Amino acid sequence: MDATANPILAEIWRGPILESVHRGAAVVATANGAVIEAWGDPGRVILPRSACKMLQALPLVESGAADAAGLTNRHLALACASHSGDEIHSGLATQWLAEIGLAEPDLRCGVHPPASAAGRDALRRAGRRANQTHNNCSGKHCGFLTVARHLGGGPEYVDPSHPVQQAVRMALEELADETASGFAIDGCSAPNFALSLRGLARAMARFATPRASFTGVRAEAAERLHGAMAAHPELVSGEGRAGTELIRASRAVVKSGAEGVYVAALPGKELGIALKIDDGDSRGSQAAIAALLARHGALERDDPVFKTYADAPILNWRGIAHGHILAGEALRER
């Protein structure tokens, strides 16, 4: 990675000085795999992390497990979420588990405190401790459990050889039209299959155009998951967070992943976007995805949400702006 450094996708200014930069690679592709634009190497292999949750959820719908369990669009949105751990998220996860005859200990995602201050405060006021339903990935894991209940394979559904994960891998590879370059274990203990940025962008373009890209249950599954995320952005991330605000403000479904990953599905333009900030910082990935959405007509540059992530003052502790975050020049032109 050292020999060919990726371009600067976000700039952090302080006064007159360019203080920090976020380099990265990004690809805009069509559903048939044509690369429309790229920064850095489109063949670069990354771990998509949570940015592939809507692809990991495909077996949930395609297998018939979602219908057998009577899941609604709210369940499906939560399956694709990296959520704040607010009551609307952890409560729905708890309810979902009960609906399929399971409970919190059946999850394998581990415990972390709610990502939002509101979620942490609510727990504190209630005198409760965080549990696995507050894990930002709990919806994905409820989905995995629902598939496991339908397909069988035992309780250790995060094992890479479990039928659930084999089905996930197949769906990812088919949508990306490539063989996964191995995998690593994600923060939530599930395997995360490595894909090229081009493959991930292509998968998102197909996800954005399910009826044109697929037939049968896959077309239906992609359409339902895409619709669920678009209809319930508050479940996909949380109030006040980029993952929710960008869906609301744009004509796209977007999803973040750890370590500076973002993807977007642009139905109107029939395009998919995938990007990875080299250093993994979300301030860089948020600036870059907002700029790419604007560049492809899915977000207005005078929208407050665009400004918040791609053209925003950095305030000091007395509320005075002495810094600025700006999408990289390579993304601003055009």
Added chain:
Amino acid sequence: MDATANPILAEIWRGPILESVHRGAAVVATANGAVIEAWGDPGRVILPRSACKMLQALPLVESGAADAAGLTNRHLALACASHSGDEIHSGLATQWLAEIGLAEPDLRCGVHPPASAAGRDALRRAGRRANQTHNNCSGKHCGFLTVARHLGGGPEYVDPSHPVQQAVRMALEELADETASGFAIDGCSAPNFALSLRGLARAMARFATPRASFTGVRAEAAERLHGAMAAHPELVSGEGRAGTELIRASRAVVKSGAEGVYVAALPGKELGIALKIDDGDSRGSQAAIAALLARHGALERDDPVFKTYADAPILNWRGIAHGHILAGEALRER
């Protein structure tokens, strides 16, 4: 900055995949300005941010203000600190202000919650709100106020034209042996003067060797500040934090700055180190400074503190290690 990318100074692995990298520039220099080793451009101009606090504190001692106010080594360590906002820090700042006949509203650093969870919990339990003494820079600002009281110039001591800031600029330029390349306003509202990495590393080498590098009040001031930081690492940062642990574990005085800056003064080796991670991430700067301290014999590679920052597992939410942070290959060899 785009044309010549800096080398990778820290690597973030997940399973078999190099997931993220932190690029940066670093310089190891002697007190006479000779560059012993460099990664990236030693002439690169950066904002040192809080990594220059010991230099910003020189006028406090040199002017006689510290002695006039009866300051101890604990006060001087706090003047050089980016502290956690624990009671030992905010309490000392409050006491210091009272000793010079001032109070919290005289500070101009602004309010932020204590950086440490323990500090925030203590405030919550006491039913108190954070004030400016909890700002990580409150000690530096107590120092500025002490100098202002001694030199005059009015209450707005963070104005770049105030005598305090003029004295700070002069001290920085003299130690770095260069003219500051302008300034920007720091998060705490004080001006932060831009220096080259080489200049900053040279300043740190001189700070490490005060009796050899200076005469008179400057030699005494640098020696006292250096001694104060070495004697009170718990005041310079806080329990469990890199800034404190690295001083305790190493034969060096180290100091972090925002946006991925670190400096170190190595008295035994008569060297100074300055580094800046391009993307501003502290996990990168901590790995790099630990590796550089080890490389120059000031920290053992089998020390748990070295391991914590430069060769550490990344655990998932179930406590299983699936990732690893490692100082960059360019720093590991030798």
